[in-house]
Amino acid sequence: MDAFGMGLVAAIGALATVAGASEDIESDIGSQSNPNSQVQLAAQVGNPHRIYNKAIAGEPPSNALWCTTAAIMAYMLIEAFKTPALFAIVAGASLAALFVGVMATSAYFGRSASQARFNQWIYLDIVRYTTPSIMAHVWITSFCITTIAYLQVYVLTPHHPFPIPVIALIWGLTVGAIGSSVGDIHYGGEREFQWRLFGQGLNTMLSGQIVRKAEAGLRNSIDNAWFCAKFGGPATGMGFGLTVFLDSWRTTVFDPITQAPYAIAMGLFFIITMNLYNLYMEISTRRKYGPYPGYKGDISA
Amino acid sequence: MNFDINTLVYILEITVGGLLVGIGVHFVPVGGAPAAMAQATGIGTGTVQLAAGSGLTGLLSAGLMMSVTDNIWLIIATGAVGAMIMIDATMLTGSWIYAYAVGAPFASAKVNYDPFTGFSQPPYIGPGTVGQGIPTVCYISGTIGAAMGGIGGAMIYYPLVQVNNNPAMSAVFAIGIFLVSAVLASWNIQGTIEGFHDPKFKKWPGAFKACAVASIILAIVAVIITPIGGV
Numbered sequence: 001m002d003a004f005g006m007g008l009v010a011a012i013g014a015l016a017t018v019a020g021a022s023e024d025i026e027s028d029i030g031s032q033s034n035p036n037s038q039v040q041l042a043a044q045v046g047n048p049h050r051i052y053n054k055a056i057a058g059e060p061p062s063n064a065l066w067c068t069t070a071a072i073m074a075y076m077l078i079e080a081f082k083t084p085a086l087f088a089i090v091a092g093a094s095l096a097a098l099f100v101g102v103m104a105t106s107a108y109f110g111r112s113a114s115q116a117r118f119n120q121w122i123y124l125d126i127v128r129y130t131t132p133s134i135m136a137h138v139w140i141t142s143f144c145i146t147t148i149a150y151l152q153v154y155v156l157t158p159h160h161p162f163p164i165p166v167i168a169l170i171w172g173l174t175v176g177a178i179g180s181s182v183g184d185i186h187y188g189g190e191r192e193f194q195w196r197l198f199g200q201g202l203n204t205m206l207s208g209q210i211v212r213k214a215e216a217g218l219r220n221s222i223d224n225a226w227f228c229a230k231f232g233g234p235a236t237g238m239g240f241g242l243t244v245f246l247d248s249w250r251t252t253v254f255d256p257i258t259q260a261p262y263a264i265a266m267g268l269f270f271i272i273t274m275n276l277y278n279l280y281m282e283i284s285t286r287r288k289y290g291p292y293p294g295y296k297g298d299i300s301a
Numbered sequence: 302m303n304f305d306i307n308t309l310v311y312i313l314e315i316t317v318g319g320l321l322v323g324i325g326v327h328f329v330p331v332g333g334a335p336a337a338m339a340q341a342t343g344i345g346t347g348t349v350q351l352a353a354g355s356g357l358t359g360l361l362s363a364g365l366m367m368s369v370t371d372n373i374w375l376i377i378a379t380g381a382v383g384a385m386i387m388i389d390a391t392m393l394t395g396s397w398i399y400a401y402a403v404g405a406p407f408a409s410a411k412v413n414y415d416p417f418t419g420f421s422q423p424p425y426i427g428p429g430t431v432g433q434g435i436p437t438v439c440y441i442s443g444t445i446g447a448a449m450g451g452i453g454g455a456m457i458y459y460p461l462v463q464v465n466n467n468p469a470m471s472a473v474f475a476i477g478i479f480l481v482s483a484v485l486a487s488w489n490i491q492g493t494i495e496g497f498h499d500p501k502f503k504k505w506p507g508a509f510k511a512c513a514v515a516s517i518i519l520a521i522v523a524v525i526i527t528p529i530g531g532v
Contacts, residue, residue, distance in 0.1 A: 034337035034346060170361050177351050181346045181395055186402050200428065235398055239394035240390075256365065260366065295424045
């Protein structure tokens with residue numbers, strides 16, 4: 001263990017936290033998250049809307065694609081042209097953002113046009129001012145993940161044996177999986193889906209009944225980002241940051257060549273702690289919220 | 302290439318790895334889009350995506366370990382721990398949102414009492430939903446599933462590196478074999494599962510057979526093709 005290595009692991013954890021947060025907010029702006037099933041259904045049950053809808057792929061594969069695109073360009077510039085790393089990563093992230101701009105626009109047009117028979121319109125103003133925010137968030141995500149991959153391969157000891165694009169592929173897949181597991185729940189609690197009492201899930205009968213109006217005017221995807229940036233995005237960042245940080249920390253503190261069993265034992269300690277924390281949360285929510293009032297079964301709470 | 306006893310051992314290791322991934326996916330509590338709306342118990346995403354996210358994080362850890370040691374037990378253990386850390390961090394932060402943003406108690410719709418804590422479940426299930434959140438039994442089941450995925454990923458990766466000495470190519474092959482097993486298993490699951498206490502879990506022999514056939518074919522191809530077509 002050395003101070004430089006620990007500083008690098010801290011930097012990697014911080015970058016991962018930012019990447020997780022921006023990934024989740026990006027998917028909420030584009031409504032690529034799981035609750036988009038309701039948005040997709042909305043026009044069919046008579047609620048045409050102004051939500052940006054680019055859900056043509058799950059979050060993990062699409063983020064893997066964007067991060068790998070950025071990483072391949074950065075890798076090529078670093079290895080073949082000896083470009084400075086920062087410049088190469090910035091160029092890669094910009095390329096990924098441009099790719100996403102094309103895909104998001106075509107996805108929005110395709111998704112909305114396919115619902116023309118349900119009176120769903122294509123709003124050009126939505127395309128004009130929502131697409132750049134999606135691209136900006138993708139730029140942040142792919143920049144952070146390519147930087148993490150660069151640090152793991154070239155700077156942190158022991159150097160990772162995989163090349164930058166493979167690491168970016170795996171971290172991109174992981175950040176998408178965490179974003180779609182964690183951040184989506186908060187997007188699902190957004191006002192768009194609030195035809196329900198607080199403290200319970202959406203009743204299945206109300207599928208597709210999304211909220212389309214704000215205090216003034218019609219709601220759009222930027223309103224969703226405003227809400228999700230408060231908790232869903234940061235929580236996703238924490239999830240991805242914990243994953244990357246704890247996993248790198250244990251192999252930096254304990255030298256994998258001589259102290260590998262300690263690194264594994266430390267990982268097991270983290271796992272047991274997280275299991276106990278979840279148990280604490282389960283007990284605490286049961287005590288604070290109590291059973292649902294309408295329950296008529298035989299099993300006592 | 303020399304076709305000796307080692308080649309058979311490599312093929313066997315890759316096959317076992319593929320099977321572990323296929324079975325491990327059944328343990329991961331995924332509720333899909335309904336879970337993201339707090340309509341169903343589990344993690345609000347797809348089976349393959351979560352299994353791949355955790356298993357491949359384990360693969361990254363295993364790859365790092367394999368660059369410094371040849372001890373297969375350390376490599377497998379590191380892969381399992383890496384995968385478990387990823388899924389536990391994901392479920393933990395997801396639980397924060399269920400507990401503090403959605404404001405719902407955790408409840409499973411598939412059992413009346415949690416087998417680990419003994420807590421009653423039906424009174425805590427929201428009206429019109431099939432449970433919400435990640436109760437202890439689902440959390441532990443998910444941790445076991447991630448461990449199996451991580452071990453499986455490491456067991457696929459280890460022999461491939463022995464064959465071709467190229468970590469990058471082996472990793473890409475391992476990701477491919479991993480995803481094949483995960484997708485086959487998720488067809489068997491048909492969308493959502495809560496973990497080993499879910500009645501759907503009893504369907505695992507179907508996935509076992511499918512993954513066995515797919516893994517053997519892929520293992521033979523992976524072991525034979527890399528020395529011929531590789532670097």
